[in-house]
Amino acid sequence: MTAAPAAVADSPPSVIEARALDLVFETGDGPVQALRDVNLSIGKGDFVSFIGPSGCGKTTFLRCIAGLEMPTGGTLSVNGMTPDEARRARAYGYVFQAAGLYPWRTIGGNVRLPLEIMGFSRAEQAERVARVLDLVDLAGFEKKYPWQLSGGMQQRASIARALAFDADILLMDEPFGALDEIVRDRLNEELLRLWDRTGKTIGFVTHSIPEAVYLSTRIVVMSPRPGRITDVIESPLPRERPLDIRDTPEFIEIAHRVREGLRAGHVDD
Amino acid sequence: MRVFEDQGHRRGTVVKGRLLPVLAVVAALFALWYVAVVPMNIREVLSSAEREGAVVTPSSAVERQQVGRIALVFMNLEHIGPSWSSDRSRLPSPHQVAREIWASTWDEEVNSRRGIVQTGSLSNRSLIHHGIITLSATVVGFLIGAGLGVLLAIGIVHNRAMDMSVMPWAIVSQTIPIVAIAPMIIVVLNAAGVQGLLPKAIISAYLSFFPVVVGMVKGLRTPDAMQLDQMKTWSAGQGAVLWKLRLPASVPYLFASLKIAIAASLVGTIVGELPVQRGGLGARMLAGSYYGNTEQIWAALFAAALMAAVLIWAVGWIERRTMRAMGGQP
Incomplete structure (x- = not known):
């Protein structure tokens, strides 16, 4: 659990630390155990994917990190703070499954939105908007409205929005789930490049095995009822990953192990 | 750009396509109004015809109270002419209303001594x-x-x-x-x-x-x-x-x-x-x-x-x- 990926030099300090985390939802049909005894530490600069069938708590865990859900047991720290404090300290950017751009704002206006809320000066807003739009290859689309962009471009804009205020952590909840395979491949490639350039710590929820293996330095396999971690796989793949790395034996072997982990979790059903 | 042109074109045809039905409904309403004017005003019209010496059926106002308006219209078809122009009608005709609107707007302001043309301020009757x-x-x-x-x-x-x-x-x-x-x-x-x-x-x-x-x-x-x-x-x-x-x-x-x-x-x-x-x-x-x-x-x-x-x-x-x-x- 503590070993860092080979590509990152010396053991990095852990940014996200979960110890014996429990979360029970009270519902009309009685309590539902969404997370049970989740232990995980994510180091600085890690790219960690959470994979598992629906109901395994992968999104719930991400929401706990973001301070959008309150765990009912155990401890969770983000940058050494509680998730709520970290949220208020603007420690992370969160990308939802839907791009969630405001239709009445231009792409530039949407990226500017968190900056306006956080009280950046006008000059700095403009500078940051230009910089992050350039980072996601949307320079020149600042004045367009969301409906004028494809779904993939909208999702890139929402990533730019999450990056705009320079949080060290990027939390992504199935950001490419609604996009088609080809667009998704290209965005995966771009996301890797972006991660390489910015050195962010990324938590990435997905239900696609190739996506998880291609992107991650670590893959967290989860299973449902109760939501828990069944396996954590360190990826031996190099940081530099062209798309055709997916045909190499190493890649196929990790994908196989992820699939095995998922199948093991399913025996309970 | 083609999309925009198509939509502009469609909007044009919608306006053109709407005009005819709207006019037809308005015309039908006016026709109905003109028809309704006759029974609405028939008692007053017959009374004034009687005063002028015409023979109406039934001949007295008291007897006419017992008869329905529509029946009166069919009994006195030769007298219904003034229905559309009587002075104190229960239901005025559209052209009478139009004349009143004209008289109390343009005519009142331009030609009357209280109008804006004569006094510089709007007439209190307009x-x-x-x-x-x-x-x-x-x-x-x-x-x-x-x-x-x-x-x-x-x-x-x-x-x-x-x-x-x-x-x-x-x-x-x-x-x-x-x-x-x-x-x-x-x-x-x-x-x-x-x-x-x-x-x-x-x-x-x-x-x-x-x-x-x-x-x-x-x-x-x-x-x-x-x-x-x-x-x-x-x-x-x-x-x-x-x-x-x-x-x-x-x-x-x-x-x-x-x-x-x-x-x-x-x-x-x-x-x-x-x-x-x-x-x-x-x-x-x-x-x-x-x-x-x-x-x-x-x-x-x-x-x-x-x-x-x-x-x-x-x-x-x-x-x-x-x-x-x-x-x-x-």
Whole structure:
């Protein structure tokens, strides 16, 4: 659990630390155990994917990190703070499954939105908007409205929005789930490049095995009822990953192990 | 670009395609009106024919009271001619109403000694003068009502106590007949020394705040859980959520309710003018009914209808401009 990926030099300090985390939802049909005894530490600069069938708590865990859900047991720290404090300290950017751009704002206006809320000066807003739009290859689309962009471009804009205020952590909840395979491949490639350039710590929820293996330095396999971690796989793949790395034996072997982990979790059903 | 051209083209044909049916309905309504004029006025027409020595069946007014209007029409087909031109008709013909509108607007202002051409100020007998009185109270009342409606809706969305308490009262306020409460408002305000435009505007606001409250509560609540979570990840305060998310998201709902509200404002103003009798289209209608001048009632009615149409069109125009400024798809 503590070993860092080979590509990152010396053991990095852990940014996200979960110890014996429990979360029970009270519902009309009685309590539902969404997370049970989740232990995980994510180091600085890690790219960690959470994979598992629906109901395994992968999104719930991400929401706990973001301070959008309150765990009912155990401890969770983000940058050494509680998730709520970290949220208020603007420690992370969160990308939802839907791009969630405001239709009445231009792409530039949407990226500017968190900056306006956080009280950046006008000059700095403009500078940051230009910089992050350039980072996601949307320079020149600042004045367009969301409906004028494809779904993939909208999702890139929402990533730019999450990056705009320079949080060290990027939390992504199935950001490419609604996009088609080809667009998704290209965005995966771009996301890797972006991660390489910015050195962010990324938590990435997905239900696609190739996506998880291609992107991650670590893959967290989860299973449902109760939501828990069944396996954590360190990826031996190099940081530099062209798309055709997916045909190499190493890649196929990790994908196989992820699939095995998922199948093991399913025996309970 | 092709898409835009196609839509422009389609819009053109819609206007052209709509004109004919609208004209057909208007023509049918006028035809029905002309037909209805005959039985509505038949008793008065027959009485005056009798006075002039014509032979009508039945021959006395008392006997005619026993016979239905439509039967009278068929018994006296040769006498129905004056129905469409009699002076004091129960139901005036469309052309008589049109003549009255012309006489009380253009003719009154341009040719009469009280008109704006002779005196430099609008004649107090012209529909324009009364229309402006009604219009100003309507607009002021609408602005008060819409502002109050938006504020109440913001309160309802943000405050649980207001959510539980305001809406029932707002609904109760609308179940009280406005004709019953309008004179009370006028009298109470009059006792407090408030006269003129404001009491009417308050009655008008009383009718117009309600659709705005209902529409805005719905509109302010349209942002979904994901959008609110997103705001939370940016640690946005309630003010930022309101200004940046809830209010812009509610704009389509706002305009839908503003269109209802402005029509309600006009009704409220006219009702408010009935007990005051100091000018306005409502005062014109009531004066017309006091003196049995139905043409004046109908002329004021058409002026009010025209005003409502123009006001709703104006709200629609602002709506289109706003939606375009908010990046709406053409």
